Amino acid sequence: MSGTFLGMPAFPEAARTSVHNPTLRANIRHATHTIRTKRAAAVAELDDWAELREAGKQIKEHTLRHLDRYLVQLEEAVTAAGGTVHWAADADEANRIVTELVRATGESEVVKVKSMATQEIGLNEALEAAGIAAYETDLAELIVQLGEDRPSHILVPAIHRNRGEIRDIFRREMGRWGRAAPDGLSDEPAQLAEAARLHLREKFLRAKVAVSGANFMVAETGTLVVVESEGNGRMCLTLPETLISVAGIEKVVPTWRDLEVFLQTLPRSSTAERMNPYTSMWTGTTPGDGPRNFHLVLLDNGRTDTLADEVGRQALRCIRCSACLNVCPVYERAGGHAYGSVYPGPIGAILSPQLRGTQSEIDASLPYASSLCGACYDVCPVAIDIPEVLVHLREQVAEQPGHRLERAAMGAAAKAFDHPSVLAAGQRLASLTRRLHPSKLPGPGRAWSESRDLPAFPAESFRTWFKRQERRKREEGTR
């Protein structure tokens, strides 16, 4: 149901629709401004935020540099604790592994913990094609799934919906998938949450198989960590007989001690909480307690390629907190869907083109979906210099076919700027003809003048003025 975004138009076209949708703009503006203010307060409480941020960056950098070693250590630890580790090079392989694992249990439905990795690979669609129903149990993911919609935010997938829209979706759709919404359901948050609780409880108690992701995987012990707010994750991770976790290979950290940093920075950056309500940790299987079978699917899906890029690899430090989305002025106006990926916003603009390549129209447009204002870098708890990576990816895209005209124009401008006399002559010509300049530009310049006037061209350039001044001063000096 949560589509895989194939055939998305380029970002500017997709964003145009959302920019002119007042309800969407209001929903996202309200939500992002609320959470960004709270985050700022939660972060300001800590005297050592800068040190935590630096530590998070260093831990991730170190782990990525020795990823081969830590992944093998993780596999050994998980196996020793009674789990089974599977390696998936890409989305298809991961989907195949999970489908076969579910089939082997004889079940035809699974409950799901909110997980970006399974969204990324389109697991729900793959399971559906195999006749297996996957039920999202995170409230926002449930809203998205019931609405046959797509997530538009990493942490708050239904951020683009308001209460009234959610009530309508619950009333209309819940009955088709299980327990229907109560009669007379209003748009009161408490009532909506209760409707979801009743609907989901049925699924938790029935499910034999759960699918999750992981926020962190500890190499030294083979422990997986899921951080959440609603308790639905805890249900999925403890009630079913079989647990299948799909996690990107970059989610590994060397030791338990490293969690000290991220369990502080992640909740404060994402939900602006000092501590998140539920932190579930499990190590393989434990007889008589929790799932009897545990499978870990380690997902590459473009991560090794990303790791090979010196500048771009910092994107793999991301802990999916969404702070960059919540401060991004472009995300706020374009909305999450315009990014054509389960990873929207600034982090999506550098992650998707690296994981998927820059060949498609949408992926080639994502590095330009930013004014390079730098607000994202400021709030990132692992100090990913998103603007730096964006510019780096633009360089990659500019090498591709389709940028011939732009490359020529940039080259010509650089040449003119390397010849001040040519530049000065051009400026003089422009000044002489300034009354003839059109107020609206033709061709690509229309993108500017559609909604903005051009400045009036001055009678003379600064260069000319300065020369005149110098001459006057010299003449005055010799007199």
Next chain:
Amino acid sequence: MRVALFATCVNDALYPSTAIATVKLLERLGVQVDFPAAQTCCGQPQYNTGYRRQTEPLVRRMGRAFEGYDHVVTPSGSCAAMVRDHYPRIARRGSDPRLTAVSESLVPRMYELTEFLVDVLGVTDVGAYFPYKVTYHPSCHGLRMLGLGDRPTRLLRAVKGLELIELPGADECCGFGGTFAVKNPDVSVAMGEDKVRNAASTGAGVLCGADNSCLMHIGGILHRQDSPQRALHLAEILACTEEEPLT
């Protein structure tokens, strides 16, 4: 003291009044200002659009143009940040040792105007007179890359007659973003319109900034909307005196 003015290509061609104001202001403070004519553009448009290699000759040109000056002063946070943040990167990724030499030599000598005034000259009251209500938009590169902090507003507060009104959502980007403005015009204009709405809510007659490229975008929207508010560079306000008011 003798400094080199890096006027920037935008000011040279489109906003000479800002560069002229910078010269008058600095001369009034006893600084001798040179304009090395070999200067053109720092290369930011090329670099930020993904044309790093086309930027290299401009980096070398900047190095030549400003050789021998202890202080290079520019009335643009964005262009100062281009030199300070990106020249080292261009040098690191390029193969020409001259790029490294330029970067190492120029980076510590490059000052944005308000940094030069406050940090080097040690002045906040520049003896200006500007009897109007003003609101200030801190452009992103000055704010986040250079960390200009309250230098611009300290200078503005010291201007005689000037009433500074805080701009709501001041630290949000105006939506210019170089080629972003034409590659993503809808989002760019939506951001600009929100900025202009916030500026209008202050009731100020002047929306002041320290980067004319942003002001070109904001001013372009103000003009299109027939707004009575005027976008004006900080240098032009600081250059005004009772004897020589704004023309």
